[in-house]
Amino acid sequence: xxxxxxxxxxxxxxxxxxxxxxxxxxxxxxxxxxxxxxxxxxxxxxxxxxxxxxxxxxxxxxxxxxxxxxxxxxxxxxxxxxxxxxxxxxxxxxxxxxxxxxxxxxxxxxxxxxxxxxxxxxxxxxxxxxxxxxxxxxxxxxxxxxxxxxxxxxxxxxxxxxxxxxxxxxxxxxxxxxxxxxxxxxxxxxxxxxxxxxxxxxxxxxxxxxxxxxxxxxxxxxxxxxxxxxxxxxxxxxxxxxxxxxxxxxxxxxxxxxxxxxxxxxxxxxxxxxxxxxxxxxxxxxxxxxxxxxxxxxxxxxxxxxxxxxxxxxxxxxxx
Amino acid sequence: xxxxxxxxxxxxxxxxxxxxxxxxxxxxxxxxxxxxxxxxxxxxxxxxxxxxxxxxxxxxxxxxxxxxxxxxxxxxxxxxxxxxxxxxxxxxxxxxxxxxxxxxxxxxxxxxxxxxxxxxxxxxxxxxxxxxxxxxxxxxxxxxxxxxxxxxxxxxxxxxxxxxxxxxxxxxxxxxxxxxxxxxxxxxxxxxxxxxxxxxxxxxxxxxxxxxxxxxxxxxxxxxxxxxxxxxxxxxxxxxxxxxxxxxxxxxxxxxxxxxxxxxxxxxxxxxxxxxxxxxxxxxxxxxxxxxxxxxxxxxxxxxxxxxxxxxxxxxxxxxxxxxxxxxxxxxxxxxxxxxxxxxxxxxxxxxxxxxxxxxxxxxxxxxxxxxxxxxx
Numbered sequence: 001x002x003x004x005x006x007x008x009x010x011x012x013x014x015x016x017x018x019x020x021x022x023x024x025x026x027x028x029x030x031x032x033x034x035x036x037x038x039x040x041x042x043x044x045x046x047x048x049x050x051x052x053x054x055x056x057x058x059x060x061x062x063x064x065x066x067x068x069x070x071x072x073x074x075x076x077x078x079x080x081x082x083x084x085x086x087x088x089x090x091x092x093x094x095x096x097x098x099x100x101x102x103x104x105x106x107x108x109x110x111x112x113x114x115x116x117x118x119x120x121x122x123x124x125x126x127x128x129x130x131x132x133x134x135x136x137x138x139x140x141x142x143x144x145x146x147x148x149x150x151x152x153x154x155x156x157x158x159x160x161x162x163x164x165x166x167x168x169x170x171x172x173x174x175x176x177x178x179x180x181x182x183x184x185x186x187x188x189x190x191x192x193x194x195x196x197x198x199x200x201x202x203x204x205x206x207x208x209x210x211x212x213x214x215x216x217x218x219x220x221x222x223x224x225x226x227x228x229x230x231x232x233x234x235x236x237x238x239x240x241x242x243x244x245x246x247x248x249x250x251x252x253x254x255x256x257x258x259x260x261x262x263x264x265x266x267x268x269x270x271x272x273x274x275x276x277x278x279x280x281x282x283x284x285x286x287x288x289x290x291x292x293x294x295x296x297x298x299x300x301x302x303x304x305x306x307x308x309x310x311x312x313x314x315x316x317x318x319x320x
Numbered sequence: 321x322x323x324x325x326x327x328x329x330x331x332x333x334x335x336x337x338x339x340x341x342x343x344x345x346x347x348x349x350x351x352x353x354x355x356x357x358x359x360x361x362x363x364x365x366x367x368x369x370x371x372x373x374x375x376x377x378x379x380x381x382x383x384x385x386x387x388x389x390x391x392x393x394x395x396x397x398x399x400x401x402x403x404x405x406x407x408x409x410x411x412x413x414x415x416x417x418x419x420x421x422x423x424x425x426x427x428x429x430x431x432x433x434x435x436x437x438x439x440x441x442x443x444x445x446x447x448x449x450x451x452x453x454x455x456x457x458x459x460x461x462x463x464x465x466x467x468x469x470x471x472x473x474x475x476x477x478x479x480x481x482x483x484x485x486x487x488x489x490x491x492x493x494x495x496x497x498x499x500x501x502x503x504x505x506x507x508x509x510x511x512x513x514x515x516x517x518x519x520x521x522x523x524x525x526x527x528x529x530x531x532x533x534x535x536x537x538x539x540x541x542x543x544x545x546x547x548x549x550x551x552x553x554x555x556x557x558x559x560x561x562x563x564x565x566x567x568x569x570x571x572x573x574x575x576x577x578x579x580x581x582x583x584x585x586x587x588x589x590x591x592x593x594x595x596x597x598x599x600x601x602x603x604x605x606x607x608x609x610x611x612x613x614x615x616x617x618x619x620x621x622x623x624x625x626x627x628x629x630x631x632x633x634x635x636x637x638x639x640x641x642x643x644x645x646x647x648x649x650x651x652x653x654x655x656x657x658x659x660x661x662x663x664x665x666x667x668x669x670x671x672x673x674x675x676x677x678x679x680x681x682x683x684x685x686x687x688x689x690x691x692x693x694x695x696x697x
Binding site for chain 1: 660
């Protein structure tokens with residue numbers, strides 16, 4: 001019974017740590033499916049986390065915080081678009097630049113505005129997204145297996161968590177069942193064909209990048225306003241890159257993306273929970289490095305081949 | 321077309337355009353300083369004074385520049401072959417492991433001038449090995465080198481935490497670092513050079529690795545522009561198709577280029593590990609691998625440009641430290657912003673100002689762009 005309890009706890013925290021990965025992963029999916037590589041998920045997430053927490057603290061509202069976080073993240077996404085769509089710059093270089101600008105400015109501005117060593121003020125219950133307790137969560141806790149699962153894993157998550165998981169079928173639907181989604185996938189494979197059909201490649205890609213910005217902003221706000229209660233410097237801690245790894249792992253498809261994020265989330269949660277027991281068998285560092293190692297193995301083509309969208313990373317030049 | 325399709329004179333291409341890009345980066349950085357509530361011009365002056373105001377400050381500037389020469393060269397060599405090595409950070413980290421192992425093995429038995437060449441070889445070897453797997457995967461399995469090198473940065477982090485917590489940690493010590501090296505693995509300082517110039521520098525971390533960096537820059541210039549292999553790697557970078565038609569082995573070039581690139585990044589570790597702090601700790605790379613990207617872009621891939629750009633970034637680091645004493649709100653993280661902006665303007669947006677500058681030059685002096693000849697007579 002104790003084992004079941006522990007497992008349920010780990011599953012609960014798996015969900016919690018998977019959410020930012022999942023949101024960032026889906027964010028990257030829109031952009032990369034449209035043919036724009038995005039190394040800058042990390043930076044957008046970090047900037048969104050900072051802007052969200054700062055605005056929520058100053059303006060005293062979680063929802064306004066979320067809005068500001070999204071706006072800042074979209075602004076950075078548009079910079080990426082301006083460089084890589086309008087000016088046909090190197091998409092990788094642009095993404096790296098955005099990561100640095102976000103990493104530096106969140107620390108500098110945080111310190112200058114709040115004087116707490118790069119932190120934003122701690123957020124109260126109204127300023128952040130609190131866990132939602134579902135009906136009868138306490139009542140069914142005693143029921144074996146289903147009870148703890150219901151009360152610890154399904155109930156007690158924040159609104160943003162449910163939103164993140166809802167975005168998986170939504171993204172699937174947008175991508176495979178709407179006109180916008182068809183065009184978005186086409187522009188990532190063969191932009192010239194889309195152009196011939198009389199659709200603006202640039203505007204389509206800009207729209208994809210705005211979707212990326214919105215989701216990255218929410219991912220950041222989840223970190224600082226749902227999981228945490230305030231911004232801490234470097235709080236994205238490489239999650240943007242893990243999300244990118246998950247995206248490749250999922251071969252740029254929404255539903256596998258969710259499972260990849262849950263897998264990486266489970267590794268993180270398990271590493272934290274069983275740190276002391278595991279360290280006698282394998283070094284903790286091996287578990288921490290596992291998502292990266294798995295991604296490399298996948299990239300090497302040993303677990304099926306990950307083929308990126310064909311026009312990914314290539315700026316589109318209209319023929320004259 | 322309004323913009324003339326002509327080449328700019330070399331001095332504009334290598335001089336004016338980087339300066340314009342830098343200026344844009346500094347203007348935006350100035351806006352951040354304004355947001356913080358300080359005067360950007362005063363901040364700029366404090367930085368310049370902090371970087372070059374005294375012999376000691378210059379020595380620190382050159383010490384930081386040493387890091388960036390190595391990492392900048394590492395990025396540039398790969399870029400010439402069309403590869404984006406973003407893994408300098410991890411390669412330098414693992415290079416430090418090589419330096420540490422050599423230093424710990426030899427420091428009690430031989431003088432520094434015997435340890436040094438062995439440590440150089442070990443640093444380059446370890447850094448190169450860390451780049452080998454991403455290189456192999458790029459060449460033979462077609463996986464994207466940007467992603468694999470990022471992954472290897474994180475794996476390097478985990479590896480080093482493990483190494484410094486277990487095999488390399490002295491008994492009874494809590495901190496994740498090696499023991500201090502004895503005199504046999506401590507590199508001589510270069511403070512005497514400032515003595516010759518009439519400046520007193522009592523203590524600074526500037527050491528002979530700086531000279532090694534300059535020599536390396538020259539050797540890399542030879543390699544890229546004066547050897548057969550350099551020709552091949554530039555061909556691959558310009559046009560993979562042309563390289564294939566010419567019968568060059570793409571796989572071989574990718575692997576060798578990445579080994580050189582990783583080796584250069586690894587050699588960076590000599591500077592802090594043997595030159596200054598005399599042990600291997602967890603923070604000796606401190607982002608220098610990433611600064612290399614900005615340095616390579618501003619230096620336009622040329623070793624001479626990279627040395628200049630590295631000194632510029634060394635000045636930003638050193639000046640930034642002094643600045644943070646005067647304006648406590650502007651910490652060293654300001655450099656990270658400037659670095660990001662430089663990468664944005666000099667890298668991703670490099671085409672933004674070029675048409676304007678081309679038009680400007682075409683109007684001002686058509687001859688300098690060979691337009692007069694084309695239209696003429």
